Amino acid sequence: MLYEQELKTFVEGTTNFFEVAAQQPATLGSPYLMEGSPAVHEYTGVINISGKREGVVYFTAPKAMLTVLLMKMQEHDFSHETMRDLVGEVANTISGNARRDFGRDFVISVPSVLTGEKKPEIPRKPGLRSFIIPINWRSHSAKLVVSLT
């Protein structure tokens, strides 16, 4: 079962991502237990987790936030494909960094990306718990969702 203390690695990974990749720290809200199926933003990068733990980790963000993030990363391509690429890369980086604490048996998939209102499927597994970590960066809001056994 996913314990609240284990979220620390995802909080640190998200903080580190914005500090290093965008040279501007994000403010993270307190994680809270997810109930039901919360709304997603325009772009959602999903990582499936297998091995010692099972579930998904996803990062969902609005286009406006991703556009500014790309600018801060010195990118000049703001196409739909680049937005998809970025949201997947953010999810991949945060999930991959979590192996520092979870170890190599925390197996991460390549990212899949959903756009519009499509929501990631959360697997029904015994003991699975889902937490939402709110992310505020500049004037934008995004979410990291961690659903793990």
Add this chain to the structure above:
Amino acid sequence: MNGKARRSFKLMIVDDSNIMRRRIERSQQFEELELVGTAGNGEDALELFKKTDPDVVTMDLTMPRMDGIECIGRLVALKPSIRILVISALADKATAVEAMERGANGFLNKPFTDRQLNEAIAELMR
């Protein structure tokens, strides 16, 4: 002029993210590195390797079709002198150790700064 020609190295960038490939290409500051191609997975990297014979490779690990760990082993078998810098989000020590055992020469975690990238490449070419 000291008569010493500066050696040039052929660079191949392997990462499934276009953004990351462009970032590495843009941020590396070595005049002696000539980019000969980029690939989005291990299979394409092997094909590109056969056509371009790179000396230096930056290698992502989590990729579709063929992952970076397998690709490193294949590249080293084809060219033992190749220098490979792994650039990956996977932050556990066991993965870094496995990559090095397969033949990688350096490991840089994502996300990274331009300075960290250039220091890692400099170390690789030393």
